[in-house]
Amino acid sequence: xxxxxxxxxxxxxxxxxxxxxxxxxxxxxxxxxxxxxxxxxxxxxxxxxxxxxxxxxxxxxxxxxxxxxxxxxxxxxxxxxxxxxxxxxxxxxxxxxxxxxxxxxxxxxxxxxxxxxxxxxxxxxxxxxxxxxxxxxxxxxxxxxxxxxxxxxxxxxxxxxxxxxxxxxxxxxxxxxxxxxxxxxxxxxxxxxxxxxxxxxxxxxxxxxxxxxxxxxxxxxxxxxxxxxxxxxxxxxxxxxxxxxxxxxxxxxxxxxxxxxxxxxxxxxxxxxxxxxxxxxxxxxxxxxxxxxxxxxxxxxxxxxxxxxxxxxxxxxxxxxxxxxxxxxxxxxxxxxxxxxx
Numbered sequence: 001x002x003x004x005x006x007x008x009x010x011x012x013x014x015x016x017x018x019x020x021x022x023x024x025x026x027x028x029x030x031x032x033x034x035x036x037x038x039x040x041x042x043x044x045x046x047x048x049x050x051x052x053x054x055x056x057x058x059x060x061x062x063x064x065x066x067x068x069x070x071x072x073x074x075x076x077x078x079x080x081x082x083x084x085x086x087x088x089x090x091x092x093x094x095x096x097x098x099x100x101x102x103x104x105x106x107x108x109x110x111x112x113x114x115x116x117x118x119x120x121x122x123x124x125x126x127x128x129x130x131x132x133x134x135x136x137x138x139x140x141x142x143x144x145x146x147x148x149x150x151x152x153x154x155x156x157x158x159x160x161x162x163x164x165x166x167x168x169x170x171x172x173x174x175x176x177x178x179x180x181x182x183x184x185x186x187x188x189x190x191x192x193x194x195x196x197x198x199x200x201x202x203x204x205x206x207x208x209x210x211x212x213x214x215x216x217x218x219x220x221x222x223x224x225x226x227x228x229x230x231x232x233x234x235x236x237x238x239x240x241x242x243x244x245x246x247x248x249x250x251x252x253x254x255x256x257x258x259x260x261x262x263x264x265x266x267x268x269x270x271x272x273x274x275x276x277x278x279x280x281x282x283x284x285x286x287x288x289x290x291x292x293x294x295x296x297x298x299x300x301x302x303x304x305x306x307x308x309x310x311x312x313x314x315x316x317x318x319x320x321x322x323x324x325x326x327x328x329x330x331x332x333x334x335x336x337x338x339x340x341x342x
Contacts, residue, residue, distance in 0.1 A: 016096050016136045016178060018061050018072040018185055026060040034058045034075070041071065042091075042139065043083055050078035054131075065204040067144025068211045070185065072096075074134040081127040090140045090161070091119040092215065094169070094178075098133030102126070104165050116167040116174070118219055121160050138181070140212055148212045151257045152227060154266025162222040163215075173218045180214040186318050201253040202315030209255050209283070227268055238263040238270055239277050243285065250289045251314075256282075290314040291329055298337045307334045 028034050034056060035047040041062065049056070057076030062069055074097075093100070094116045101110050102117050103126040111117065119125050121142050129135075146157050168174050184207050217227070245262045246254070256267055259282050263270045271281055278285065297310050308319060311334065316322035326334045 016094060016181060016185075018063065018070060018136065023063040024061070026058070028058045029056050031056060038073075041069070043086060043088070045081055045083040048080045050080060050128075054078060065207040067141040067148075068208050069139040070181070070211075071137045071139070072134065073137065074098075075129050075131070077131050079129050081129070083125045083127070085124055086119060086121045088121065088142050090121065090142060090145055090163070090215070091125075092138040092140075092167070092219075093117045093119070094136045094138075094181075096134050096136055098130040100130065100133050100135065101128030107165075109166065111166070114169050116169055116177070118163040118165055118167055118215075120163050123165075136181070138211060138215070140215060144208070145212055145215075147257055148255075149216060149223065151260035152216070152267040153223070154260075154269065161216075164220045167219055177214050177218045180210055180218075183318055183321070184210050203317050205253040205255045206315055206317070213256070236273075236277060238265050239273050242270065242274075242282055243278075246282065246286050246289055250286065250293060254286060287325065288329065290316070291326055294326070294334065295330060295337060298334055299341055301338055301341050305338065307338060310334075 026037055028037070031047065031049070035045070037060070038047070039045060041060075054077040056079075058074070059076070060071060060073040062071035062073075093102075095112045097113065099110060099112045100117075101108065103124075104117075104119065105123040109117075142160065146160070149161060150157055167177065169178055242259055242263050245259070259270070260267045265273075274281055274285070280288070291314075294310055294314050294316070297305065298307065311319060311322050323333055330337070
């Protein structure tokens with residue numbers, strides 16, 4: 001199927017948007033300006049209008065937190081893009097409106113809302129966006145993502161991670177991916193009222209971990225079998241080391257790579273050992289420790305202490321989920337804790 005074949009639109013949209021969360025935006029009708037801007041965000045590429053007389057109305061909003069970038073974008077006209085090999089990043093593209101054509105290594109497909117595509121660095125990529133196509137795009141820097149994978153495996157990668165190219169978002173795993181993205185965007189949206197993602201190190205690390213974990217464990221790839229293999233019985237020493245580290249550094253940005261270094265064993269093994277001995281994962285334990293720190297501050301408040309700022313200080317940017325987790329753990333809402341002290 002040629003890349004210029006007409007794409008028939010789908011009127012149904014997909015409920016995923018960066019509105020209120022993006023830290024950068026870009027609007028342009030100029031072809032060269034658009035190609036240059038998108039090239040800086042991703043990579044050099046060729047960019048052509050299907051109809052040479054077509055009018056671009058490009059609209060891009062994006063936010064970057066560490067190794068992860070989330071972008072919502074549309075071109076407003078049928079366009080053909082040849083990106084070649086991505087080389088330095090992994091890409092997840094989720095159409096939320098319209099239709100898109102995609103050629104990966106010579107294999108072509110057309111998709112729209114309800115289906116995502118996943119590209120790894122070494123497969124040539126061509127795209128056709130319909131005029132009404134709008135996508136939310138997740139970019140993971142290759143170096144950061146592969147360090148993350150190596151921490152789970154406990155060994156260096158010999159090559160890039162080869163993902164399956166298509167992701168059905170109506171499947172249970174696909175629904176979980178969308179849920180993780182919505183939660184990450186909501187965290188940034190809530191935090192943006194106070195400070196941008198890049199200014200909040202706890203938020204930045206959490207968003208990175210959330211997105212890279214979702215990609216690694218929800219989409220099949222050539223390392224899925226190795227990540228799921230049986231794991232040795234628990235040794236309490238790594239668990240004890242990590243538990244002490246989390247208590248001492250709960251106020252710091254902590255990611256899975258940090259935890260892996262402290263443990264001295266592959267993260268998949270550590271996860272298993274944590275569940276065996278403590279019944280939670282390392283990140284769940286970190287969340288519980290931070291909940292305890294929030295409660296401690298609310299029980300000894302200053303004159304200007306408020307729940308939102310204390311929660312955000314400890315990295316809880318999704319305030320609804322924070323309040324639910326707090327109530328489940330302590331049997332009362334954070335506001336009730338604060339009121340009792342005044």
